[in-house]
Amino acid sequence: MDITIVFDDASSQYSFTDGESILTAVQKLFPQQKRSIVAARIGGLLVDLTTIPSTTDDIQLVSTSSGDGLEILRHSTSHIMAEAIKELYPDAKLAIGPSIDSGFYYDIDMSKTLSPDDLGVIEQKMREITERSEHFARQDKPIAEAIEFFKERGDQYKVEILSEIPATTVSLYTQGSFTDLCRGPHIPSTSYLKHFKLLSIAGAYWRGDEKNKMLQRIYGTAFPSKEELVGFVTAREEAAKRDHRKLGQQLDLFSIQEQAGPGLVFWHPKGAIVRKEIEDFWRAEHIKRGYEFVYSPHIANLELWKTSGHWGFYQQNMYSPIQVDEDQYMLKPMNCPFHILIYKSQVRSYRDLPLRWAELGTVYRYEKSGVLHGLLRVRGFTQDDAHLFVRPDQLNDEVKGVLDFTRHMIETFGFKKYNIYLSTRPEHSVGTDEGWQMATEALRVALEEMHLDYKVDAGEGVFYGPKIDVKLVDAIGREWQGPTVQVDFNLPERFDVTYVGEDGKEHRPIMLHRVVLGSMERFFGTLIEQYAGAFPLWLAPVQVEVVPITDVQEEYARAITARLVERGIRAKVDIRREKMQAKIRDAEMQKVPYIAVIGAKEAAVDSVAVRMRHEGDLGVMAVDQFIERLLEEIKSKVIFA
């Protein structure tokens, strides 16, 4: 049987004899690359190389250099790890072991608690298994038989998974003495696996439900080549250096103090000045876009939170009540009810809408202790919040306006890695199906009209309405929710918010909740990681470090610094009795964008020797020229990647 085999855009013919598998063909046609070819695709379906072709359809070979191939390699690695664990710890019960973006994991239930040292032992055993060259063999079984098979072995998790699969037959894969339930495909033999590493141990709930038992999860990864594996490990180490918690301390930006309590942020002077720059920009942009600013209190009567529904739906995230005289007061977890109260302070006309009210509102939420994470997940934070009260006919434009605003902010701050999600109605929520549908549709239409790529995050909306989330990506690829816009037709209902229409009758406005940064804390955290602490000039805490070479130039250096400061430039002079080299080193390590070196030559002609971060010595420049350059760069908010 002659079949066309396609590999790397080249195709060749191969005559299959009866019972000959694709693997045999690969070994004959591509003896050089045979270990990188791990599977095949026939008619769009991925199959094992051990498949014996039954049609004359083209066969496309899948190598580990493709996404599918890499996934197969990693998935097979998780099976090999599972085999190793079963050999080492026979009482281990396996749950699930998929491949993920950075590698794979397997969830295991066993009596022994694994320690990091055990990873080496398991790796060693895996190495043995790869040397044994065990073949991966697929077997299709009626589901009842498969259930019986795993039941006998006491693999309760596999039985549970099987009992929920609607299919009549399932596939099992066996290598060596180990058999697992799996869709496949897999590498032909354990010998294909050469470059792998087990990374960490963690706890994970069975089926991701905290009511279930906690299993032990082992994370690992595998690559086609040693270089790629080493590259992965070094990239992780490099990423760790951009960690905002590390940089926050090194650059003296912020701290979180045990004495004060977890999740509460202290902004140091250098972090505070960055925040101030962000806030100034934020305010200016709001004014341009027709927003007004409001301020509201930090606590309010519990009754208000009952009316808003927060007490019912959000209680577990709120700090305990504060008893004041006869009443109970709550620290605010959100700003929305306050803005509603301002709205309701007078009768509003349809002509007043839309109203766009913004506030840098500091909120407090009781987050579970295990989830706190530097600036990215805290208990007290300032949202760059705004609420828009709009008429139904204004909804679409206003949502688009917010999306455009968000995009402008993200781009100005130079974020390249972010993802957009549309979150729909969650399990616990208020309001009617019609309302939810209308609101979700409004968001979807706005996304489409703005030509923004997005994914649907089913059931991830807020209790009062659906939302669009923008998630920013941190140094090691984790996503953190930043900007969000939420459509809310429930709070206006609960608070009986109205406006008088053209017809003289009362109508219900729709509320938009939105943040364009997220929170100052989280945004700052991702910003630090984004720039690895080397902020663009307009944000840099110290913009220019003035370095006199000897103390003879001290007076001139001070004068230059004063001139820079007078022009609104954040300049500091380093008058320590240190060598110039040491001062430059310190300024570089503090990631100061410009260093102005001043010796006798410069002092004589009113100039400075300019050194730029990452670029080195730019040569001598007249002071006025230097100042103009700085002001221009600050004004244009140039980003140096």
Next chain:
RNA sequence: GCCGACGUAGCUCAGCUGGUAGAGCGGUUGAUUUGUAAUCAACUGGUCACCCGUUCAAUUCGGGUCGUCGGCUCCA
């Protein structure tokens, strides 16, 4: 909240099997007057996170609390 690991000067870390702790950087002082990533020296830093227990003796061993880190769950 759950699983696991960790918690020693301001920072980064050393301290084997129990005998009240060290280095480098930092800070202070003095000397050096220097041309693009660390000048030299002296001095100064610690209830070894906290609380109980075992022991003649605990930074070291055991238990608990708090905090941090990696995940899970949950979220801006």
